[in-house]
Amino acid sequence: MWDTSKDYRLRVLEKSVELFIKTAEGANLKGIWNKKKCLTTARAMLPEIQVMYFSYMEPEDLANSKQIESMKQQVKEIKEALGGDHWHLQFLKLVTKDEKVKLQESIAKMKFALNTISTVNKRLSLGPINDPVIGIDIKTGEIVSIQKLDKLLVCNVNFGDTALTVVTNDLTVKEGNRVGVAILPPSVFMGVASEGMFLGSGNGVLKEVEGDLGEMPRGIPLDSLNETRNLVETFLK
Secondary structure (H helix, E strand, C coil), rough: CCCCCCCCHHHHHHHHHHHHHHHHHEEEEEEECCCHHHHHHCCCCHHHHHHHHHHCHHHHHHHHCCCHHHHHHHHHHHHHHHHHHHHHHHCCCCCCHHHHHHHHHHHHHHHHHHHHHHHHHHCCCCCCCCCHHHCEEEEEEEEEEEEEEEEEEEEECCCCCEEEEECCCCCCCCCCCEEEEEEECEECCCCCEEEEEEEEECCCCCCEEEEECCCEEEECHHHHHHHHHHHHHHHCC
């Protein structure tokens, strides 16, 4: 019997819902959106997560449970209340340059939370795995553009159906590199919100990762996941 109360996927799921609620409450979103609908819908997820915590269902069964299906629908409702699939663009157009940095951080947190909620079924379908890294998505991506920012590089990473910004201090990465990315709660570096972290080992970022875009990398060194484990544990605290 699987101990769902300790499942990292459910723990990260709960923290992600809480992150969305906290961020949406305080974000400076000046566009037209239904704040009450967003918050009410997000808060309704928390008791459902508690039900799953004490269900002791196998992860594969949880992946297909009515609670998970309900949450996927609730994410769609939240996006509609925010203004549609590209909801964040309208808000970025309505702020000053000084306000933009803070808003980008808020938007990155909300996007992370909604993505984590909507994809938890895929992680649960991987079965009974007791490892912090199973709580978040790890994807294969391709670096399509790079900008220099002091001693950092701001990379636009393509995952096939979406793209994210990743900031790195490895100055050897180049456009066209195939990379593994842990999709983590965003961190801000010199005013830029990094939406993930490149997997790396002793020689820096892994630059020839195998795997289809948007899918889990194949054959990566085990030590490349160590920092991801630490960051997931930090998020849960």
